């Protein structure tokens with residue numbers, strides 16, 4: 057890290073919101089897009105510190121022999137009849153809806169997604185409760201879907217909606233990160249329903265709750281409302 061950056065961190069902690077340093081941080085992509093709004097100064101500083109320390113850095117990747125023998129499934133699959141009907145049909149009728157600030161909104165079946173270039177990674181899912189497991193995930197890089205649908209420059213966040221009612225969001229920095237995938241495969245098979253099948257967002261640089269399961273819609277927006285979750289919005293690890 058350069059001296060300038062170190063001084064910037066020290067100065068930033070002393071001075072803060074409203075100062076020239078704060079504005080500079082915003083212009084350099086060091087603040088969450090709505091830093092003056094819903095997050096507050098402490099949260100925004102966590103984000104800035106993490107961005108300074110890790111930049112575009114990748115989450116750690118592991119080797120095949122480190123994959124956990126028994127991955128830990130958390131929670132229950134969606135209980136709705138809609139979900140059960142889709143599951144009974146092997147998710148052949150399931151579609152991912154993509155809309156919001158994109159030039160070409162549309163819907164994608166699993167077969168559509170699988171026809172596009174895939175990425176895979178062996179990474180660790182870390183729950184905020186203290187447990188974790190390592191698995192191999194395969195899916196469509198979100199950056200590819202962004203190109204395909206033409207995300208507009210105005211877009212600052214991606215909101216993802218799950219079929220069990222969960223909603224979460226990431227900023228465009230994480231949406232474009234090469235390790236961010238829309239996964240349909242896990243450990244060489246279709247993604248099990250217990251782990252979020254048919255489609256789960258995988259954001260390995262953040263805690264497990266940002267890896268939204270049962271995703272059926274993603275939308276791009278220029279502002280976040282506080283609808284998302286009780287957890288901290290930025291969950292860098």
Ligand SMILES: Nc1nc2c(c(=O)[nH]1)N[C@H]1C(S)=C(S)[C@@H](COP(=O)(O)O)O[C@H]1N2
Nearest residue numbers: 128129130131183218222264265267268269
């Ligand atoms: N839709 C949805 N996504 C979710 C959750 C959930 O309950 N519903 N739980 C989150 C939490 S807290 C964790 S730790 C991981 C658990 O993933 P796993 O079931 O593969 O262990 O999924 C995250 N994504």
Ligand SMILES: [Mo]
Nearest residue numbers: 183184264265
């Ligand atoms: Mo979690």
